Amino acid sequence: MNLTDTYTLPNGIKIPVMGYGTWQVTDPKEAVDGVVNAVKEGYRHIDTAQMYGNEEYIGKGIKECGVPREELFVTSKLNNSNHGYEKAKKTIQESLDRLGLDYLDLFLIHWPVVKDNGGDWQQDNIDTWRALEDMYEEGKLKAIGVSNFGIPHLENIVENSRIKPMVNQIRLHPGVLQEDTVEMSRDQNMVIEAWSPLSPMKYMEEDTKVQAMTSEYGKSIAQILLRWSLQQGFVVLTKSVHTDRIKENADIFDFELSDGDMAYLNSLKFEDLSKPEDLKAR
Numbered sequence: 001m002n003l004t005d006t007y008t009l010p011n012g013i014k015i016p017v018m019g020y021g022t023w024q025v026t027d028p029k030e031a032v033d034g035v036v037n038a039v040k041e042g043y044r045h046i047d048t049a050q051m052y053g054n055e056e057y058i059g060k061g062i063k064e065c066g067v068p069r070e071e072l073f074v075t076s077k078l079n080n081s082n083h084g085y086e087k088a089k090k091t092i093q094e095s096l097d098r099l100g101l102d103y104l105d106l107f108l109i110h111w112p113v114v115k116d117n118g119g120d121w122q123q124d125n126i127d128t129w130r131a132l133e134d135m136y137e138e139g140k141l142k143a144i145g146v147s148n149f150g151i152p153h154l155e156n157i158v159e160n161s162r163i164k165p166m167v168n169q170i171r172l173h174p175g176v177l178q179e180d181t182v183e184m185s186r187d188q189n190m191v192i193e194a195w196s197p198l199s200p201m202k203y204m205e206e207d208t209k210v211q212a213m214t215s216e217y218g219k220s221i222a223q224i225l226l227r228w229s230l231q232q233g234f235v236v237l238t239k240s241v242h243t244d245r246i247k248e249n250a251d252i253f254d255f256e257l258s259d260g261d262m263a264y265l266n267s268l269k270f271e272d273l274s275k276p277e278d279l280k281a282r
């Protein structure tokens with residue numbers, strides 16, 4: 001496997017196994033340079049969102065990176081304030097305009113509306129999803145999916161829509177395994193994308209077993225975490241604005257964590273990272 005290897009979505013679209021994340025990259029130069037450098041290092045998959053406020057600069061990076069559009073896989077996501085059929089359709093087109101693209105390879109509902117928010121959360125999610133379905137059928141979105149959807153949100157869409165989500169992008173790393181959601185998503189043929197894969201890094205620095213792994217494999221803790229994600233079969237999304245780290249994070253295809261090390265990483269719990277609030281829809 002390497003950086004440009006892909007999984008196949010249920011509609012036949014190929015998604016590269018590793019994506020360059022752009023959350024919290026708000027400085028225009030960092031955003032443009034980040035994309036250009038990531039593509040230079042071999043990344044072909046870029047993940048942005050309306051919420052990140054950087055689509056314009058990510059689009060500029062895509063234009064400047066020197067690789068033809070059709071060789072890149074670009075994802076964006078619907079902001080929470082843009083739910084609803086009409087608003088979703090309108091703002092998806094605005095995303096395309098900001099990015100300077102004719103189509104997106106993947107578009108996601110960033111967060112579901114949840115029960116606690118009051119109102120008819122189920123109908124809201126269905127109406128919003130219908131906008132994605134229509135834009136998919138118009139060819140403006142090559143694939144469509146969801147993000148941060150738990151089991152009730154997935155069931156609602158699967159039971160009430162004509163096209164099933166092809167992807168569920170959720171928080172996943174040692175300490176946050178979301179096994180039931182992963183299982184349900186996979187049962188419905190969705191590809192799972194893992195966000196914030198590096199969040200346990202600082203906790204793992206003090207772990208002697210993890211330290212032993214870094215010597216045994218000759219890899220950093222970041223690389224061990226990203227490799228864990230890959231071996232779980234997730235599309236791994238990772239972000240850095242530093243070229244040396246962009247490179248380091250892509251250098252995870254020449255080693256394999258043993259079953260014992262995978263089991264150890266799966267057993268880790270980090271009190272601060274596993275709070276249900278972190279996973280709750282906003």
Ligand SMILES: NC(=O)c1ccc[n+]([C@@H]2O[C@H](COP(=O)([O-])OP(=O)(O)OC[C@H]3O[C@@H](n4cnc5c(N)ncnc54)[C@H](OP(=O)(O)O)[C@@H]3O)[C@@H](O)[C@H]2O)c1
Binds near residue numbers: 147194199237
């Ligand atoms: N759907 C959602 O709700 C959702 C939520 C969160 C994230 N995401 C997506 O998933 C992507 C990945 O998540 P994330 O941004 O939280 O990324 P991450 O890759 O887990 O962590 C990024 C952080 O780690 C640092 N870092 C990166 N590589 C490093 C390395 N080799 N050694 C030490 N530190 C390193 C980065 O700092 P520097 O940049 O300074 O290097 C940054 O502070 C996001 O960018 C976004 O595209 C989606």
